[in-house]
Amino acid sequence: MNWQVLIPLLLLLAVIFMIGIWSNRKLNQSSSFISDYFLGSRELGGLVLAMTMAATYGSASSFLGGPGAAYTIGLGWVLLAMTQVATGYFILLVLGKKFAIVTRRFQSVTLIDFLKTRYQSSTVVIISALSIVIFLFSAMAAQWIGGAHLIQSITGLPYLGALFLFAVAVLVYVIIGGFRAVAVTDATQGIIMFVGTFILLIAVVIAGGGIPSIMNDLTTINPNLVTPFGHDGQLNAAYVTSFWILVGVGVVGLPQVAVRAMSYRDARSMHRALMIGTVVVGVIMLNMHLIGVFARPVLPGIEVADQVIPMIALETLPPWVAGIVLAAPLAAMMSTVDSLLLLVSSSVVKDVYINYFRPQASRSHVKKVSIGFTAFLGIIVFLLSINPPDLLIYLNLFAFGGLEAAFIWPIIFGLYWKYANKHGAIASMLVGIISYIAIYQYNQAYGDLLGVHTVTIPVVLSCIAFVGVSLLFKQKPYYFEEALS
Amino acid sequence: MPKGDWRFRIAHREALIGVALAAFNIIWWYGFAYTLGSKPPEEYTYILGFPAWFFWSCIAGLVVMISLVYLVVKFVLKDMPFDEERRDDL
Incomplete structure (x- = not known):
């Protein structure tokens, strides 16, 4: 076991535990348990807000899979990754102050709360809760498996032991701390990622003998690596551009991102978060993926894409620095x-159980159920990850795209279009989810329809369904000003 | 709450600014990548070691977007209260 790498990693875990305990102390003082546990009492400042958005979004896919793909595909994949810069400013500007004002007046704690009050429909609530539970549950399990693999490759522990370590660390601080603990630790982790990718990028550039020399080596390996079209010339402009929907502007439709857009303290925090978020997301995405490309001539012949970052870090950095840098993907x-754990838990406890079964539940009862259910979910995910069923992996593949297709228009039109109504919202969600699954199947079998990513067509179809059905069952225009008074 | 809450007018404008920024971002990104990048690799020019298409599209593009967001935050976005009880403060 490599203690020089392990010690910084363990230190990180210790810091996280301390933050969880500190947040828990605050939790006991506040008046509304639900709003505090699931939303941190809407008092996030700019730095924490920006970091928690960046960290939530920058999952295992961007920290291990992304650089791995860049290693194989070349600069074309960095170009694709840069579509994510938009998330830094777009989400907060577009959901923006209106979302913040309205969700405060509605006293919404979750995305589903907002949809429920806006559309006054239990069908909308049920479809939303179901899609969040199904899609995010599987997304979460996939992350656990990834986390366990990473711990395994650093420590040499067996898979089960690594999984257990990961599960205990995650569960303890989610359960005791709730949303604020998660957001504050996201900020710590975001800073680690930001600094870590910088250090690693510099180390790789030095190891490669400078950027011109690396580009030269890449051209010698395969000239396509320095073009926008990928190593085999197959990465076409339409496909890459459609990632603006999947990982750029479409991220507005992800419930775990939307909930963060209602959690900040005031307009000033939002302004700060816009600035910090754009810089952090942009720089991390650019650095992380460039590392992947630059690693190609430095360390050729890596076959498992997820191992590119761990291997290049261990190769080019002193062990204890590698430990800190590798904490970044683990942190992500x-x-x-x-x-995700908190979101799935809030969908069930807050949006279904309290809404429909125990609306008069006491504070201590709600607290017990929330914490108990979060723990229960964690244990289920742990058990499933020991020997993951195929269905889980399959569902994870379209978790994010499916959620975007389901939620983007009910959120956007609900907020900005006065003729948006529940019929349109239900139609849009159903069309989004069903067409996403259908087109996913088609693309698997016959190649991408129209040459674009699976998410593109369902987002267009669910938009048409929303507008068409809303106008078909036209109701009198909806004004937040009236609904709120 | 009165009809036509003043905060909503500002919020709508800021949301449109978000859309405009993203649209500009896409055009800049696409424009440099797929014009300069479509030449055969032997004819590429290099800036700071990077192929010109990549430098302009991804690196300069990021710097330009960060600057634009800074300008928007500094000069365009308006401060406002979110809570009702503080509504009369401003």
Whole structure:
């Protein structure tokens, strides 16, 4: 076991535990348990807000899979990854102050709360809760498996032991701390990622003998690596551009991101978060994926894409620095997992159980159920990850795209279009989810329809369904001003 | 709450600014990548070691977007209260 790498990693875990305990102390003082546990009492400042958005979004896929793909495909994949820069400013500007004002007046704690009050429909609530539970549950399990693999490759522990370590670390601080603990630790982790990718990038550039020399080596290996079209010339412009929907502007439709857009303290925090978020997301995405490309001539012949970052870090950095840098992808996975865990738990406890079964539940009862259910979910995910069923992996493949297709228009039109109504919302969600699954199947079998990513067509179809059905069952226009008074 | 809440007018404008920024971002990104990048690799020019298409599209593009967001945050976005009880403060 490599203690020089392990000690910084363990230190990180210790810091996280301390933050969880500190947040828990605050939790006992506040008046509304639900709003505090699931939303941190809407008092996030700019730095924490920006970091928690970046960290939630930057999951295992962007920290291990992304650089791995860049290693194989070349600069074309960095171009694709840069579509994510938009998330830094787009989400907060577009959901923006209106979402913040309205969700405060509605006293919404979750995305589903907002949809429920806006559309006054239990069908909308049920479809939303179901899609969140199914899609995010599987997304979460996939992250746990990734986290366990990473711990395994650093420590040499067996898979089960690594999984257990990961699960205990995640569960303890989600359960005792809730949303604020998660958001504050996201900020710590975001800073680790930001600094870590910088250090690693510099180390790789030095190991490669400078950027011109690396580009030269890449051209010698395969000239396509320095073009926008990928190593085999197959990465076409339409496909890459459609990632603007999947990982750029479409991220507005992800419930774990939307909930963060209602959690900040005031307009000033939002302004700060816009600035910090754009810089952090942009720089991390650019650095992380460039590392992947630059690693190609430095360390040729890596076959498992997920191992590119761990291997290049261990190769080019002193062991203890490698430990800190490798904490970055682990941090990314943990923060994704814990925000998903909280979101699935809130969908069930807050949106279904309290809404429909125990509306008069007492504070202590709600607290017990929330914490108990979060723990229960964690244990289920742990058990499933020991020997993951195929269905889980399959569902994870379209978790994010499916959620975007389901939620983007009910959120956007609900907020900005006065003729949006529940019929349109239901039609849009159903069309989005069903067409996503259908087109996913088609693309698997016959190649991408129209040459674009699976998410593109369902987002267009669910938009048409929303507008068409809303106008077909036209109701009188909806004004937040009236609904709120 | 009165009809036509003043905060909503500002919020709508800021949301449109978000859309405009993203649209500009896409055009800049696409424009440099697929014009300069479509030449055969032997004819590429290099800036700071990077192929010109990549430098302009991804690196300069990021710097430009960060600057634009800074300008928007600094000069365009308006401060406002979110809570009702503080509504009369401003």
